[in-house]
Amino acid sequence: MRLSVVAAISHGRVRRQLGLGPRSRLDLMRNLVTALVRHERIEAPWARADEMRGYAERLIDYAKLGDTNEHAMRMANFWLTEKDLIHKLFKVLAPRFQPHPGSYTRLLQIPNRDGLDRAKMAVIELKGNPFPPLIRPCRDTEKTLLNQLLKGYREDLQQAAAV
Amino acid sequence: MAGLLLLFPPRLRGLLQRCWGSLERGLLPGFSGSQSPPWGPALAVQAPALLPQPVDDVAEGNEAPSLLDSILWMAAPKKRRTIEVNRCRRRNPNKLIKVKNNIDVCPECGNLKQKHVLCGYCYAKVKAETRLIRMEIGKKEGGPFNAPTVETVVLYDGENPTEKDEGKRIIERPRKRPSWFVQN
Numbered sequence: 001m002r003l004s005v006v007a008a009i010s011h012g013r014v015r016r017q018l019g020l021g022p023r024s025r026l027d028l029m030r031n032l033v034t035a036l037v038r039h040e041r042i043e044a045p046w047a048r049a050d051e052m053r054g055y056a057e058r059l060i061d062y063a064k065l066g067d068t069n070e071h072a073m074r075m076a077n078f079w080l081t082e083k084d085l086i087h088k089l090f091k092v093l094a095p096r097f098q099p100h101p102g103s104y105t106r107l108l109q110i111p112n113r114d115g116l117d118r119a120k121m122a123v124i125e126l127k128g129n130p131f132p133p134l135i136r137p138c139r140d141t142e143k144t145l146l147n148q149l150l151k152g153y154r155e156d157l158q159q160a161a162a163v
Numbered sequence: 164m165a166g167l168l169l170l171f172p173p174r175l176r177g178l179l180q181r182c183w184g185s186l187e188r189g190l191l192p193g194f195s196g197s198q199s200p201p202w203g204p205a206l207a208v209q210a211p212a213l214l215p216q217p218v219d220d221v222a223e224g225n226e227a228p229s230l231l232d233s234i235l236w237m238a239a240p241k242k243r244r245t246i247e248v249n250r251c252r253r254r255n256p257n258k259l260i261k262v263k264n265n266i267d268v269c270p271e272c273g274n275l276k277q278k279h280v281l282c283g284y285c286y287a288k289v290k291a292e293t294r295l296i297r298m299e300i301g302k303k304e305g306g307p308f309n310a311p312t313v314e315t316v317v318l319y320d321g322e323n324p325t326e327k328d329e330g331k332r333i334i335e336r337p338r339k340r341p342s343w344f345v346q347n
Contacts, residue, residue, distance in 0.1 A: 038310060041293065084308045091312040111283045123281070130315040130334070131293045132344040134281060138270055 016047055029055050030079055036105075037085045037093070041125035046109060049122040053105050055079070056124075060104050063094040096128050103127075108134055271343070285343075292341065299334050322346070 019025040032052040035042050037059075044052070059079050062072045067090040076086045097104045106125050113119040123134065140147065252258070266275055269282035276282040296317055304311070314331045318324065319340035324333055340346065 039297070082308055082310075084310045087312050088310045092314055096314070109280045110286055111277075111280055123286075130317050131296060132289050132341070134286065134289055136271065136343060136345075 016051055018048060018051060025051075030081060033059060033079050034081050034085060036124060036126065037080060037089055038082065040129040041123065041131055043110065043121055043123050045113075046120040046122040049107055049124040053107055053124060056126075057102065057104055059089070060093060060097055063089045064098060066090075066094075093126070100127075106134075288343070292344070296334060296336065299336060303332070303334065317344075 017025075019028045028048065029052050032042070032044060032048060033056050036052070036056055042049075059075065062069075062075045065072045067073060067076075073086075076089055077083075080086050080089065093104075104127055106127055108123050110121045110123055113121050125131075125134070142148070142151065263277075265278045267278050268274070269276045269285060272282060272284045274282055274284045300315070311332050315334060316324070316328045316331045317334045317336060318328075319336050320338060322340070324331075
């Protein structure tokens with residue numbers, strides 16, 4: 001006899017349940033997308049930021065179609081609750097991302113939130129924003145221990161070959 | 164009547180059927196349609212219709228089980244768990260705290276960080292600077308909902324806009340440029 005109801009088990013389910021229901025989840029996503037377009041770098045719980053990333057990138061794809069496109073304007077009107085951001089989307093973000101084929105956002109994990117819930121947080125930002133960079137690509141310098149040892153080994157081999 | 168029912172939507176149909184059924188049972192002694200009468204079989208001989216119910220009120224008196232009954236059907240440990248069994252359960256690897264081997268040293272500041280997470284100190288530094296830049300942006304915009312339709316560039320003390328910064332909104336920060344914010 002089946003003791004556990006299928007509806008209560010979530011093995012293999014990939015869609016996230018955020019907010020109070022599907023409508024509430026879309027409202028949450030809309031608020032986050034508006035905030036991202038306004039501030040270009042926001043901190044949010046990782047699940048919400050990950051979910052929002054897809055919607056934000058598709059919105060930018062729509063914006064690339066141009067503001068004369070009726071469908072693109074309707075999408076921007078729905079997704080951006082603050083109407084001055086529609087101008088910013090079509091005049092600033094669409095030209096900025098015109099050369100890029102995709103992946104206009106960067107999602108990075110931050111240390112867990114300081115509150116009681118210790119939630120997994122992430123920072124999501126649009127590429128090309130004017131703020132200081134979050135990650136610095138470090139180039140290999142000669143001064144690291146490993147590189148110094150390798151340099152010494154290479155010189156030893158050269159001396160041995162010269163002799 | 165069936166034809167009439169088909170005209171109505173299913174919910175109204177069910178409601179009507181229920182109302183009709185309660186009407187039949189309550190008010191009308193006769194019955195309509197093909198439904199069988201709700202009464203029991205009639206006796207041919209003159210005799211009372213119902214047999215006298217057996218008197219067994221005493222046996223089915225207590226519905227709630229008494230304390231003595233409840234001991235029979237509630238779970239309880241049979242034996243004391245020995246310390247050896249307890250140790251096996253408490254020290255099983257799935258109960259111990261797992262060792263993390265993904266902790267590294269941040270190459271910029273030397274604090275500890277997890278490999279897949281940003282360094283807390285460096286992120287706090289960047290967050291503080293971003294906050295100050297945003298305050299300058301707020302002062303420049305004046306009020307809410309004044310997002311500009313041009314790009315933004317941040318310049319520090321003694322820096323001049325290059326030809327790449329043509330047509331961009333310039334945000335001035337009155338301090339020396341930090342080493343980790345490379346101008347590009």
